[in-house]
Amino acid sequence: MLIVTLLNVCGYVVGVLGFGRYLRRSRALTVPEYFGRRFDSRAVQSVAGVMVVVGIGFYLVAVTQGLALVLAQLMGWATWVSVIVVWLAYTAFTFLSGSKGILVNDTIMFFVFMVAGVAGMSWIVFRAGGPAQALEQLRALPGKPDGLSWHGVTGEAAYLGSPGQVLTWAIATGLAWMAVVAVSPGSPRAI
Secondary structure (H helix, E strand, C coil): CHHHHHHHHHHHHHHHHHCHHHHHHHCCCCHHHHHHHHCCCHHHHHHHHHHHHHHHHHHHHHHHHHHHHHHHHHHCCCHHHHHHHHHHHHHHHHHCCCHHHHHHHHHHHHHHHHHHHHHHHHHHHHHHCCHHHHHHHHHCCCCCCCCCCCCCCCCCCCCCCCHHHHHHHHHHHHHHHHHHHHHCCCCHHHC
16 A cells, blocks of 8 residues: 555656646636637537536545445444435535635644544554554454565455565556546646
């Protein structure tokens, strides 16, 4: 996962160096607007707009389902209650849209995720008996031999059989995500 993340993060640099100047010069505010101007075609702009809406729609369905499932498990709520809470959160994000709204939302999410991550990890490590004991328990998991090695779990029962396959998968996945990040409209290069 570290290899995948390293390559993924490199996509931001590739995006800034390779595409940033063109996006800045275009002064387009949206992906459909950029493609419409680039190809001087209202039809291309419309197709790009539909693709963005469909893509975001599928993304939101997946995120809503995952978040509702997590909320239902953590809070003991019915799944439909969690879906409504998630929908209300999306609605609040939409009402706070725009640059200031994004700044406020992203700042709030950063602090919530950071506090939840630190508190959650601290609780897990504390319950395991401390950092050394937690690592020892992870290392000794019978179902995950070599789980803490650089290549993770390998062998016949694992998803990937050898460390070479793990490395190949990590590089291929990292390069794919590098390309996605490099051309994604949310990258910092568009600023």
